Amino acid sequence: MKRLLILSGKGGTGKTTIAGAFVRLLKAQGYADCDVDAPNLHLILKPQSTVKAKPYFGLSKAKIDIDKCVECNLCRQHCRFDAISIDSSGNYLVDPLSCEGCAVCCYVCPAQAIGLEKSVDGKLELYNDGMSVFSTAQLKMGSGTSGMLVSEVKKQLQPFEQDIEIAIIDGSPGIGCPVIASISGVNMVLIVAEPSLSGLNDMKRIIATAQKFFTPIGVVINRHDVNSTISKMIEKYCREQNLSLLGKIPFDRQVIHAVNAGQTIVDIDCPAGNEVSKVFEATIELFNSL
């Protein structure tokens, strides 16, 4: 199994729209949505098979047994996440949203009043209709373990690797832990750039991030005709950095219609869909040559 990851840095540039089209065009035997914070791929690909769901356990959380607590304050002093506070009746308690489960409080407590408890931080889902496998997840809001969940989403495809030639992976915006977790082990990253000053700036940051992990990179410009000046700046940057520009997709109102109808843009006949097919061919050609 080889893996193609789709990233963008900036949000809303069209990662999921392009990932959905790629899954269709490739008739992908395996695909995954690693944007665990805001997963959307299922909305346009609508997997029909029954889903196997399981809880995702993130980092454990500390819990203070008030009956054993001697109110020495050591836990609060040592907690570097400001997760321990004293309530109005003088009881020590842990804010589970701030706690990162480091266990320092358990260690410093002289009364053995603190333990770690497993916490459900989201759910993992796996769809398998015999033709293709789709792995996705939803992180519980406020959770700090998105990177770990991303790794779990990718792991769910592992048992099927004999049957999957190329897996398409939809990534998350940004450059932080979920993105880094998604990059690990992929064969190539396709970056969806948007011709705006923000888009250009963010593209440079995600390219720098992918390069840190020595991952081959291709770039596609989405809605290139919305700002042709900045579109040309993106092209120039790709040439300077020696990155393959794999195509340019025009702005197309029908894209929103397709998305809102729960379809990919290659399910309908539209200019953006036609162009994405060409980008797909160029991407696969580059991918296979790596």
Next chain:
Amino acid sequence: MKIAVLSGKGGTGKTFVAVNLAAVSFRSTYLDCDVEEPNGHLFFKSSISYSEEVKVKIPYAISSLCDGSRKCVEFCQYNALAYVQEKLIVFEDVCHSCGGCVLVCPNGAIREKDKVIGVIQEGQSNDVRVISGFLNPGEASGIPIIKNILQKILLEDEKVFIDCPPGSSCIVMESIKNADFCLIIAEPTIFGVHNLAMVHELVSVFKKPFAVVLNKCSDEDNPAKTYCLNQKIRIIAEIPYSEEIGNTCSNGLILVRELPKYRPMFQNILAEIEKGNYK
């Protein structure tokens, strides 16, 4: 008043709204907490008057004191330590800087050093105080940077606009923790709605007063609007989709400064927020 501008999905117009609200306010502060992809500074183009590196603590072992007890390796909840070939190895990327290893080492062999993970910059753009955080590429967590940015809020700051990262995970939570009001930006797609529902849950859990601004509206169906109406969420503005707005933004310009006819739209949003009475 501290107003957090957020959205579940990326690219809905958080920065656009936050920047323009700050620009129509009298003497405001704009904080860019989207430290993975900070873009507000591109619009304000403020000269930098202050800059500060943000550091976290990373452990290292003094090998002459280490006796290979592996106590730290066993203790670390993040598997950030390994003892291989009589040497302690630290995986800096997964270290949470909790300080546990320093505490458990029986020989005091572990010390901590600073590691720079990013930078905070402050500048001025007309009467807007602009503070942005930048996470270095390759670093996993921007939370220490966000915490640092929020400490820059002064008591005399009347209006503070917090431009949040997308999503609903820990980094967003950190950004809205101290906000007095949450302004959610939603776009008219089913992606937008799905993610709107998630941030809706987040602000509800934190019991923050909130309202929605619908962005990129056209005369077509707006699933985000339908969601708000069904959930009885207050919509305080519908910003139209227009080439004029799109072009101004994509070129990194501030709409209300370039085209004053848009000022009332943002002044109205502010007035609506200040009215209060939100549940």
